[in-house]
Amino acid sequence: xxxxxxxxxxxxxxxxxxxxxxxxxLLAGRGQYVDDVTVPKMIEAAVLRSPLAHARITGIDVxxxxxxxxxxxxxxxxxxxxxxxxQPVIWTPITDQRIxxxxxxxVDRVRWVGQAVAAVAAVDRxxxxxxxxxxxxxxxxxxxxxxxxxxxxxDAPTLYDDWPDNVTGSQTYRAGEPEEAFDSADVxxxxxxxxxxxxxCPLEPRGCIVNWDAFENTLDLWLSTQSPNLARDLLSxxxxxxVHKIRVRTPNLGGGFGNKFDFYGEEVIAAVLSHRTGRxxxxxxxxxxxxVATSHSRDQRLDFEMALRRDGTIVGLRGVSYGVLGGxxxxxxxxxxxxSVLTSMGPYKIPNLDLTVTPVLTNRAPYGSYRGWGAPKGxxxxxxxxxxxxxxxxxxxxxxxxxxxxPPEEFPYFSGAAFTYDSGRxxxxxxxxxxxxxxxxxxxxxxxxxxxxxSVGIGYSFHIEPSAYGPxxxxxLVGLAHSGFDEAVVRMDSVGKITIYSGQINMGQxxxxxxxxxxxxxxxxxxxxxxxxxxxxxxxxxTGYGTGGSxxxxxxxxxxxxxxxxxxxxxxxxxxxLLEASADxxxxxxxxxxxxxxxxxxxxxxxxxxxxxxRLLDRLPENEMPTLEEVDVFDPPNMATSYGCTALLVxxxxxxxxxxxxxxVQAHDCGTVINPMLVDGxxxxxLAQALGGALLEExxxxxxxxxxxxxxxxxxxxxxxxxxxxxxxxxxxxxxDIPGGIKGVGEAGTIAGVSLVASAIDDALSDLxxxxxxxxxxxxxxxxxxxxxxQRKEGAQ
Amino acid sequence: xxxxxxxxxxxxSVTINGHVYTAEVAPRVTLADFLRKECGLTGTHLGCxxxxxxxxxxxxxGRTARACLMLAVQVDGCTITTVEGLARNGELNPLQQAFxxxxxxxxxxxxxxxxxxxxxxxxxxxxxxxxxxxEAISGNLCRCTGYASIVKSVLDAADRMAADEGAR
Numbered sequence: 017x018x019x020x021x022x023x024x025x026x027x028x029x030x031x032x033x034x035x036x037x038x039x040x041x042l043l044a045g046r047g048q049y050v051d052d053v054t055v056p057k058m059i060e061a062a063v064l065r066s067p068l069a070h071a072r073i074t075g076i077d078v079x080x081x082x083x084x085x086x087x088x089x090x091x092x093x094x095x096x097x098x099x100x101x102x103q104p105v106i107w108t109p110i111t112d113q114r115i116x117x118x119x120x121x122x123v124d125r126v127r128w129v130g131q132a133v134a135a136v137a138a139v140d141r142x143x144x145x146x147x148x149x150x151x152x153x154x155x156x157x158x159x160x161x162x163x164x165x166x167x168x169x170x171d172a173p174t175l176y177d178d179w180p181d182n183v184t185g186s187q188t189y190r191a192g193e194p195e196e197a198f199d200s201a202d203v204x205x206x207x208x209x210x211x212x213x214x215x216x217c218p219l220e221p222r223g224c225i226v227n228w229d230a231f232e233n234t235l236d237l238w239l240s241t242q243s244p245n246l247a248r249d250l251l252s253x254x255x256x257x258x259v260h261k262i263r264v265r266t267p268n269l270g271g272g273f274g275n276k277f278d279f280y281g282e283e284v285i286a287a288v289l290s291h292r293t294g295r296x297x298x299x300x301x302x303x304x305x306x307x308v309a310t311s312h313s314r315d316q317r318l319d320f321e322m323a324l325r326r327d328g329t330i331v332g333l334r335g336v337s338y339g340v341l342g343g344x345x346x347x348x349x350x351x352x353x354x355x356s357v358l359t360s361m362g363p364y365k366i367p368n369l370d371l372t373v374t375p376v377l378t379n380r381a382p383y384g385s386y387r388g389w390g391a392p393k394g395x396x397x398x399x400x401x402x403x404x405x406x407x408x409x410x411x412x413x414x415x416x417x418x419x420x421x422x423p424p425e426e427f428p429y430f431s432g433a434a435f436t437y438d439s440g441r442x443x444x445x446x447x448x449x450x451x452x453x454x455x456x457x458x459x460x461x462x463x464x465x466x467x468x469x470x471s472v473g474i475g476y477s478f479h480i481e482p483s484a485y486g487p488x489x490x491x492x493l494v495g496l497a498h499s500g501f502d503e504a505v506v507r508m509d510s511v512g513k514i515t516i517y518s519g520q521i522n523m524g525q526x527x528x529x530x531x532x533x534x535x536x537x538x539x540x541x542x543x544x545x546x547x548x549x550x551x552x553x554x555x556x557x558x559t560g561y562g563t564g565g566s567x568x569x570x571x572x573x574x575x576x577x578x579x580x581x582x583x584x585x586x587x588x589x590x591x592x593x594l595l596e597a598s599a600d601x602x603x604x605x606x607x608x609x610x611x612x613x614x615x616x617x618x619x620x621x622x623x624x625x626x627x628x629x630x631r632l633l634d635r636l637p638e639n640e641m642p643t644l645e646e647v648d649v650f651d652p653p654n655m656a657t658s659y660g661c662t663a664l665l666v667x668x669x670x671x672x673x674x675x676x677x678x679x680x681v682q683a684h685d686c687g688t689v690i691n692p693m694l695v696d697g698x699x700x701x702x703l704a705q706a707l708g709g710a711l712l713e714e715x716x717x718x719x720x721x722x723x724x725x726x727x728x729x730x731x732x733x734x735x736x737x738x739x740x741x742x743x744x745x746x747x748x749x750x751x752x753d754i755p756g757g758i759k760g761v762g763e764a765g766t767i768a769g770v771s772l773v774a775s776a777i778d779d780a781l782s783d784l785x786x787x788x789x790x791x792x793x794x795x796x797x798x799x800x801x802x803x804x805x806x807q808r809k810e811g812a813q
Numbered sequence: 814x815x816x817x818x819x820x821x822x823x824x825x826s827v828t829i830n831g832h833v834y835t836a837e838v839a840p841r842v843t844l845a846d847f848l849r850k851e852c853g854l855t856g857t858h859l860g861c862x863x864x865x866x867x868x869x870x871x872x873x874x875g876r877t878a879r880a881c882l883m884l885a886v887q888v889d890g891c892t893i894t895t896v897e898g899l900a901r902n903g904e905l906n907p908l909q910q911a912f913x914x915x916x917x918x919x920x921x922x923x924x925x926x927x928x929x930x931x932x933x934x935x936x937x938x939x940x941x942x943x944x945x946x947x948e949a950i951s952g953n954l955c956r957c958t959g960y961a962s963i964v965k966s967v968l969d970a971a972d973r974m975a976a977d978e979g980a981r
Contacts, residue, residue, distance in 0.1 A: 035913050035914055035916070036913070036916070038921075039912070039913045039918060039921075040905060040909075040913065042918060042921030042924060043899075043900070043905055043909040043912055043913060043918065043921070043924060043928070044856070044896070044897065044899070044900045044905065044909070045854070045855075045856020045857070045895065045896035045897040045899075045925055046856065046897075047856070047921050047922075048855075049855075049858065049922065051849075051855075051859070052849070052855035142839075142841065142842070216956075217956060218920070218922075218956060219858075219860040219866060219868060219920070219922045219923050219954060219955070219956045219957075220858065220860065220920070220922045221860075268920070268921065269920060270858070270860075270920045270921070270922030271919075271920040271922060271956050271957055272920075273956070302859075302862055303860065303861040303862055303863065303866075304862075523920060524919035524920030524921065524957050525919065526919070693916045694916065696916075696962075697916050697919060697957075697958060697962060700958060700959035700961055700962065701919060701956075701957045701958050701959045702959075703959055704958070704959030704960065705956070727861075727863055727865070728861050728863065728865035728866060728954070729863070729865060733954050733956065735951040735952075735954065735960075736946075736947040736948075736950045736951045736953075736955075736960040736963070736964065737947055737948065737951045739959050739960050739961070741961055742959065742961050765959075
């Protein structure tokens with residue numbers, strides 16, 4: 017393992033807090049999000065959704081809707097099913113799993129509130145929504161499976177008539193001798209952890225414009241997606257239209273957070289409406305749609321136990337993760353609950369493992385991708401249990417972590433279940449966080465507050481983030497019907513300027529800026545000379561998977577670095593011809609190619625561009641192909657595992673159960689930091705989402721599986737008053753398997769932040785012995801925990 | 814907007830970013846849809862359409878308002894500034910500059926509303942504390958930044974505007 021800190025970087029841009037190239041037009045209100053796009057002859061659609069969680073559709077009457085002036089078409093499930101295949105499922109990690117497939121519109125049965133039942137295309141959205149009110153659907157209600165317990169009950173109604181129960185399957189990962197380890201352990205701690213439903217909730221809802229030209233048989237889309245190549249491949253699967261006749265353009269994304277990775281029924285509905293009407297159809301999800309139609313996530317119960325020796329050494333981990341899926345599989349199936357078990361050992365060396373994932377169907381909305389993708393709940397398992405163990409053994413909670421870390425010299429380290437961690441200095445990272453906590457004076461603050469009778473606590477969480485998803489063949493091996501490589505094109509044009517084409521999507525994380533930083537340093541040109549183009553499958557290269565799994569910086573970056581390196585070599589060869597020198601003797605700086613040590617003897621990139629594209633005679637070497645363009649495909653040999661140690665200062669009001677977040681520290685290692693300002697932005701944004709998920713956000717279903725929190729009045733996103741200040745410190749351990757040493761950083765905060773809140777609350781209430789296991793920790797839930805603990809304490813006295 | 818309710822339409826004449834827009838508008842059309850579709854001012858974004866997220870915040874006769882909660886017919890004769898009205902002659906204003914320098918935006922979707930909210934706030938409170946900024950923007954949701962960089966941007970903008978004022 018290579019360790020370098022700080023990284024000695026001779027570059028001009030990489031490592032600097034460069035402000036973003038994306039920003040001026042966004043700040044000026046000139047961004048172009050999907051609902052800002054209009055195309056000629058476009059009409060607008062709206063979707064009718066099921067009001068019931070489980071019912072048979074016995075009749076649909078659309079005649080009055082059809083007659084409404086301004087309506088072009090009304091589409092129902094049977095009509096859609098005649099031309100469109102089922103919604104694709106790309107992740108099937110569980111052997112022999114039953115896959116619950118659905119169509120973009122329900123055909124004869126609905127299985128969740130909000131499932132699409134019919135759609136209207138009309139002159140505008142107002143008329144389309146008028147028409148929805150004129151559609152009459154007859155439902156025959158069926159027994160509802162509202163939650164995990166209802167789904168697992170022995171006499172539970174089944175969602176699918178040909179299934180014996182609602183369990184989709186099970187998969188167990190074993191390492192070592194877990195039974196022996198538990199039998200011979202000094203201490204076993206356990207917990208049943210629950211994370212409620214939540215979703216990424218990008219502020220911009222999803223949307224598309226689809227133009228299906230029936231005469232050319234071409235599908236032309238504007239789509240708010242993180243995964244345009246995947247969307248194109250899946251549209252081809254659904255409609256049988258060949259991929260080369262499908263174009264997906266992605267405008268600015270108003271946030272993605274995984275929610276815009278998944279492939280949704282709305283793009284299929286809009287396509288069918290376009291085919292039938294001969295018009296481009298825009299279908300924008302409004303906020304109310306989004307609560308039932310954008311992928312839900314996080315919903316999971318994890319029953320786990322950890323075995324330890326008296327000295328705090330962990331000897332075993334075992335348990336079951338129940339994924340609470342919805343009424344049909346989303347694009348990624350049960351991928352996130354599966355990823356939870358794969359990350360449940362975290363940064364710790366645990367030789368004996370018995371980890372099971374059991375995804376179960378309920379009459380809730382489909383489960384899908386949300387930043388963190390299972391890892392936040394894997395983190396709850398190892399971070400909660402190690403703190404319970406510290407309490408049980410009377411050990412310091414940071415020292416027990418340190419004792420069990422995988423040490424730097426043992427990398428690459430196989431975790432025991434699928435992932436091999438590439439590199440890490442976990443103890444150093446822990447020390448960085450602890451030093452910052454001391455520097456900020458939190459222990460003194462806590463002491464003072466306690467003296468005043470206030471309940472102030474300090475929480476810790478150590479997380480790992482498997483990033484750079486992933487080696488294609490390994491992804492295939494674990495059940496992904498897609499690849500993990502990334503392709504980039506770097507081109508110098510006839511006037512010596514650079515264009516980078518990437519299949520990655522810029523959804524707010526600033527990839528255009530960091531790609532330009534990396535290429536500028538490699539090529540020796542100013543950043544201003546570089547344009548980055550993304551978001552069009554006709555002009556941009558293929559990327560495996562999409563922009564998810566913290567891939568954009570490590571994999572997109574690696575492909576750009578490698579292509580830029582080769583392009584630089586060609587630029588030097590052409591310049592060598594122009595300068596009548598040897599390429600080996602040349603250097604490029606600020607767009608000027610000169611003989612080393614003789615800066616006066618030089619040509620510009622403009623001269624090289626001219627020689628390669630326009631005036632080749634006696635200038636382009638005979639054996640060189642005209643033009644200046646390099647393509648690279650980078651398929652990583654291993655993933656890159658980022659990690660961090662996070663600390664949180666909170667105050668708990670014992671009377672109301674209100675938790676106030678006072679301050680937050682994160683020490684983090686994502687290998688080479690390309691742009692520290694943007695890395696901190698990723699960490700802060702992810703943490704805010706986790707803190708919201710830990711305390712506020714929950715998609716609450718009642719016993720009839722009606723969603724009770726379907727507006728921003730009830731589903732509480734954190735505001736500026738809820739989120740604490742952040743202090744970030746970095747160490748840089750370059751990724752050994754990724755050119756440039758870059759690791760991903762997109763999901764760090766979301767993984768670290770949930771168990772963190774529990775740790776801080778427990779500490780604030782340490783005199784009561786409270787142990788938080790259920791998220792979000794809403795005030796009523798916390799009050800209940802406090803009262804129970806107080807009663808226990810009184811009972812014991 | 815709608816072709817089917819022509820008889821209901823009312824004339825609306827409104828000054829937006831210094832330009833007078835006059836249009837025939839159905840009474841049910843929201844101000845946000847009017848700005849975005851009738852006037853082509855798509856910088857005003859819709860994140861919730863129930864008045865909570867603040868992405869559609871505009872300045873109406875000198876005060877902030879949520880364009881999703883108003884009807885276009887209510888602004889006849891009014892003066893509006895949208896995010897497109899902040900930059901002049903291709904130059905970002907000091908508030909926008911501060912957001913750029915401090916990474917006060919990621920996806921940019923909430924940004925229009927944040928900028929309009931901060932514009933009004935800094936007029937009322939030119940030397941705010943961080944806590945006051947947090948309070949002021951607490952009615953505008955951001956899902957990307959975790960807010961710290963927005964707070965920093967607004968504080969930086971206040972300093973720049975004070976320096977500009979001092980230089981005058």
